Amino acid sequence: MKNISIFVLLAGLVGLGSVSCEPEYDTPPIATIPEGNLITIDTLWHWYADGGSQSITEDYSLYGVVTTDESSGAFYKEVYIQDGTRGIRLRLTSSSTMSIGDSVRVYLKGTYLDNYNELIQLDSVDPDENIIIQSNGNEITPLNLSITDLSAKETIGTTDFYTYQSMFIELNNVEFAQTGVTWADAVNQFSVNHDLNDCNSGTVLVRASGYSNYAGDVVPEGNGTFLGIMGVFGTDIQMYARTPDELDMNGNRCGFVSCSTLSAMSETFAAFTNGGSAGSQCWETVSTIGSAVWTIGDISGDQLAVATNVGSGDASNEMWLISPEITFASSNSLSFQTAVSGWNHDGLEAYILTNYSGNPNSATQTQITSATIAGSSSGNNTLVSSGSIAISSLISSGPYHIAFKYNASGISGETSAYKVDNVILTQ
Incomplete structure (x- = not known):
């Protein structure tokens, strides 16, 4: 990834005998990525709705905040970003050092807009040629939704899209249907799907990577708050945890009844x-x-x-x-x-x-x-x-x-x- 920088060269005077001079040096070029016309992620959704998969060949840029990174191994050569109202997955040509909370400008020329099993994504994003980190440590508040809310769709043109795909989401009062199992198969590095339930018969899949550094850990056994990114794979909605460390699922499970002594x-x-x-x-x-x-x-x-x-x-x-x-x-x-x-x-x-x-x-x-x-x-x-x-x-x-x-x-x-x-x- 490129950060804008200015190199300044200082030249000294070189004395040769009784004659002195100040030679001129060429000014080094400023390393930069063109900005072009600014658009939003919503514009990309409309482009896809109007024209399907397409190469972006002109100078456009968009701004967003990174909501996943590769530090846990749960995501590889991909990051999710979102702006004020939309999210999108970036498929990278190589691993990157982007971190959650980085504000980035994405230069779109040379990338490819497509749909991977119903998930809108920006493919062929070169971390060095297409990404400029603007600042670090930016907080993004997750959308507080219910499992039922995740299935919301909207129509752009003639195409239906899951509204909250690629967004950072908070689900409350949820629990894993099966406890005592690991997030994934750490030995064979296989991904595993888990059912995440609310207390009103709602269910959504949580998919965990076998390459994540928590693949061999046991899923939380209590009820509470799940934070993650909403993905889509065909007709399935899938949630991806960034790290179990940010989950708070230690409460009583659905249907728990305290059997303390009653007075009435x-x-x-x-x-x-x-x-x-x-x-x-x-x-x-x-x-x-x-x-x-x-x-x-x-x-x-x-x-x-x-x-x-x-x-x-x-x-x-x-x-x-x-x-x-x-x-x-x-x-x-x-x-x-x-x-x-x-x-x-x-x-x-x-x-x-x-x-x-x-x-x-x-x-x-x-x-x-x-x-x-x-x-x-x-x-x-x-x-x-x-x-x-x-x-x-x-x-x-x-x-x-x-x-x-x-x-x-x-x-x-x-x-x-x-x-x-x-x-x-x-x-």
Whole structure:
């Protein structure tokens, strides 16, 4: 790369005998690159939209700030630059010493504007003949976008372009789908794609080079902020990390629930996965007889916890649904709703467990006999309120857990399905 410089030569006087003279020297040329007409990266996009791939044969220049460099090995003979509104990839004829934050002027004559798998790029850029570094250490603020935003397109002429391609971007509240894996294959120097997810089912690829100096490092396992450059390869949007050192992904992953002791509760089971186990969101499902467990189902779209032994293959079942730990207060009041379908036996009981450590049958069990529980006269899938239950009438200290026990026997034909919803505990 060329920096504008002025060489000044000082000449001394040379005395020859009694005669002195001051010889004249030619002034050295100033090393410079023509500027020509100034354009923007957006102009290049329009040129490509209008004329496709093309050689640039006239004197044009553009200014931009470098957003990647070759220091980590993640990028080789390429840099990304951007001006106020656009970004573009520069494919270099040789490696360069450009650094992130360099403000550069790119002289365009002799370069080639084209499209590499839907990514607009400026090819054949000679670091010595086409680049002049203007200043160093310039900060460029990343665009704060969501994964969904990355797919935004715009039409120039008759051509659709990904709006944010080649831009420096910040994605928040994201995490790698798979943890415990390395960025790339450092041994064979193969690149690897990773899924980066947000907490709203959004996904984008992160591509990491096997030549990077962090290829053998493990990807972050937490949730947080990802900084990188947006690339395009065919129909795929890809993000490229500059260095893991600038990522902040040490937070709790999507769906994390703190299982600290509660003082109150309002559980509707809406945050659970329909069809999945009820043993999540700090609740437990424990089978003390048989293999069946409480799952999540619904009544007309209203999610709730479901216990049934139909299809379990077990002669008998005893399964528990156990709440998170609760701090005792004498003012605690409990209510819940239950429903039954296919009733043929009274198979559900409610309990308060104290001294619980994983096995409900080893805990102190206090049955809540005053609660109204759905039965033979309730009708299929009709939610029945338990009534208000004073915890202090059952126990005098805590901590404690609310628990629901389902008993059934395939041998005896006891196969009623019981359901629990809206477990409300007030202080």
